[in-house]
Amino acid sequence: MEHSPVTTNPLIIMMINMTVVFIVLVALIYLIKLIHFFDPTKEKPAPISAENDEPLVAVKSSAPVATSTAPEPVPQGISPEVIAAISAAIAAYGFAGQVKAVRILNHENTNWRNAAHNVQGLMRNGR
Numbered sequence: 001m002e003h004s005p006v007t008t009n010p011l012i013i014m015m016i017n018m019t020v021v022f023i024v025l026v027a028l029i030y031l032i033k034l035i036h037f038f039d040p041t042k043e044k045p046a047p048i049s050a051e052n053d054e055p056l057v058a059v060k061s062s063a064p065v066a067t068s069t070a071p072e073p074v075p076q077g078i079s080p081e082v083i084a085a086i087s088a089a090i091a092a093y094g095f096a097g098q099v100k101a102v103r104i105l106n107h108e109n110t111n112w113r114n115a116a117h118n119v120q121g122l123m124r125n126g127r
Contacts, residue, residue, distance in 0.1 A: 078102055 007013065086102055
């Protein structure tokens with residue numbers, strides 16, 4: 001008794017294989033969601049206490065409200081645009097924290113410094 005394949009049509013074989021792959025992927029998605037639902041390491045939300053004096057809704061008033069946190073002053077040598085660019089680059093790299101300080105290091109006579117001086121000289125000369 002010889003066994004012959006049920007089908008030799010490559011399109012049907014491809015559709016069967018793709019269906020199996022996507023069913024397995026959907027099952028993995030739901031398995032991951034189930035694991036996240038029962039995650040024991042997840043931080044539990046803080047309970048709302050009646051001792052909190054702050055209202056739960058914002059009240060519109062005509063008097064200006066003083067904020068308790070003032071922004072940190074930027075050092076004199078660094079412009080706000082540079083701070084914003086550095087913060088954006090760090091955030092794009094994947095750092096999720098807050099940038100607390102930016103210091104300019106002395107990199108005299110390095111290749112990067114020399115290239116920057118060359119570009120600045122070309123820009124001043126109009127090239």
